[in-house]
Amino acid sequence: MTLNYDELDLARTLRAAGLRATPQRVAILRSIEHDKSHPTAQALFERLRAEFPAMSFATVYNTLAALTKAGRVQPMHLGTVTRFDPNVVPHHHAICDVCGTVRDVPAADEPLLPASLAEGFEVRRVEGIFRGRCGRCRKTRRTSAR
Amino acid sequence: MTLNYDELDLARTLRAAGLRATPQRVAILRSIEHDKSHPTAQALFERLRAEFPAMSFATVYNTLAALTKAGRVQPMHLGTVTRFDPNVVPHHHAICDVCGTVRDVPAADEPLLPASLAEGFEVRRVEGIFRGRCGRCRKTRRTSAR
DNA sequence: TTATATGCAAAACGTTTGCAGCCAG
DNA sequence: CTGGCTGCAAACGTTTTGCATATAA
Numbered sequence: 001m002t003l004n005y006d007e008l009d010l011a012r013t014l015r016a017a018g019l020r021a022t023p024q025r026v027a028i029l030r031s032i033e034h035d036k037s038h039p040t041a042q043a044l045f046e047r048l049r050a051e052f053p054a055m056s057f058a059t060v061y062n063t064l065a066a067l068t069k070a071g072r073v074q075p076m077h078l079g080t081v082t083r084f085d086p087n088v089v090p091h092h093h094a095i096c097d098v099c100g101t102v103r104d105v106p107a108a109d110e111p112l113l114p115a116s117l118a119e120g121f122e123v124r125r126v127e128g129i130f131r132g133r134c135g136r137c138r139k140t141r142r143t144s145a146r
Numbered sequence: 147m148t149l150n151y152d153e154l155d156l157a158r159t160l161r162a163a164g165l166r167a168t169p170q171r172v173a174i175l176r177s178i179e180h181d182k183s184h185p186t187a188q189a190l191f192e193r194l195r196a197e198f199p200a201m202s203f204a205t206v207y208n209t210l211a212a213l214t215k216a217g218r219v220q221p222m223h224l225g226t227v228t229r230f231d232p233n234v235v236p237h238h239h240a241i242c243d244v245c246g247t248v249r250d251v252p253a254a255d256e257p258l259l260p261a262s263l264a265e266g267f268e269v270r271r272v273e274g275i276f277r278g279r280c281g282r283c284r285k286t287r288r289t290s291a292r
Numbered sequence: 293t294t295a296t297a298t299g300c301a302a303a304a305c306g307t308t309t310g311c312a313g314c315c316a317g
Numbered sequence: 318c319t320g321g322c323t324g325c326a327a328a329c330g331t332t333t334t335g336c337a338t339a340t341a342a
Binding site: 021040080081082 | 330331333334340341342
């Protein structure tokens with residue numbers, strides 16, 4: 001296995017997470033690292049087919065599970081599918097009802113907590129989901145879909 | 147089909163929603179109507195087996211889809227499964243990492259919107275998801291699970 | 293050298309669909 | 318009477334699993 005500079009970096013990241021730097025894992029991490037589209041395992045698999053025609057679903061799923069456990073990626077269950085978010089800093093999501101795109105929304109400083117929560121519940125993570133129409137889809141006629 | 151007073155009420159509700167008041171639907175609506183546990187289709191199905199040994203999954207799913215379209219129930223995708231919430235008033239959810247219970251959190255007057263959203267996104271629905279530990283589980287040793 | 297990861301295939305899981313017959317309206 | 322609904326079973330899409338083989342460290 002031959003790695004270029006970037007790949008050596010990715011390999012280092014993987015090993016730092018206690019994972020073996022296999023070519024498949026390096027490719028998966030490289031593919032999702034800066035991807036703001038919240039891809040599904042399927043999407044990643046298809047994207048990597050060209051490079052690794054023999055790669056199996058299982059490897060993609062295993063790797064994403066490993067990266068999740070290592071805290072390098074955050075799974076989000078949206079509808080029936082699991083999407084993966086390389087942004088592990090707490091934040092919210094804006095989801096377009098029309099085109100389905102998911103965009104990150106930085107968490108403000110305010111904790112986004114309604115006073116009504118209370119009652120002994122210890123909050124560890126807060127996620128806001130904002131559903132509506134993105135700017136692009138607002139310019140079209142369509143009102144909702146998918 | 148013979149209906150008692152409560153069931154006549156449920157039947158009326160169903161017809162008002164443009165749905166036929168079949169015994170199965172009356173039972174499903176009655177079962178979920180005041181259920182704060184956010185049951186899955188599975189859970190409802192099992193709960194109704196006793197009363198309708200012949201009832202099929204399809205009927206439960208069809209009915210829940212119909213009730214959703216009629217605005218009597220709100221589906222929520224949590225983890226990989228779909229739960230159904232009879233509370234259709236906008237509100238948030240507190241989910242216990244340990245026992246998995248989902249409790250409704252009334253939406254405060256404040257819109258729960260971070261300033262950072264903007265950028266042309268038209269927000270139609272906001273849902274806050276608060277993950278942590280419920281009061282009951284905080285009293286036990288366990289820290290997380292499921 | 294060896295524990296870990298891989299590819300493959302099959303199974304599991306929740307959900308959806310097609311269809312013949314049934315029954316609420 | 319008739320269209321919407323039912324039960325059944327099979328199909329679906331996504332994810333998980335078991336196992337023999339390969340490979341990173």
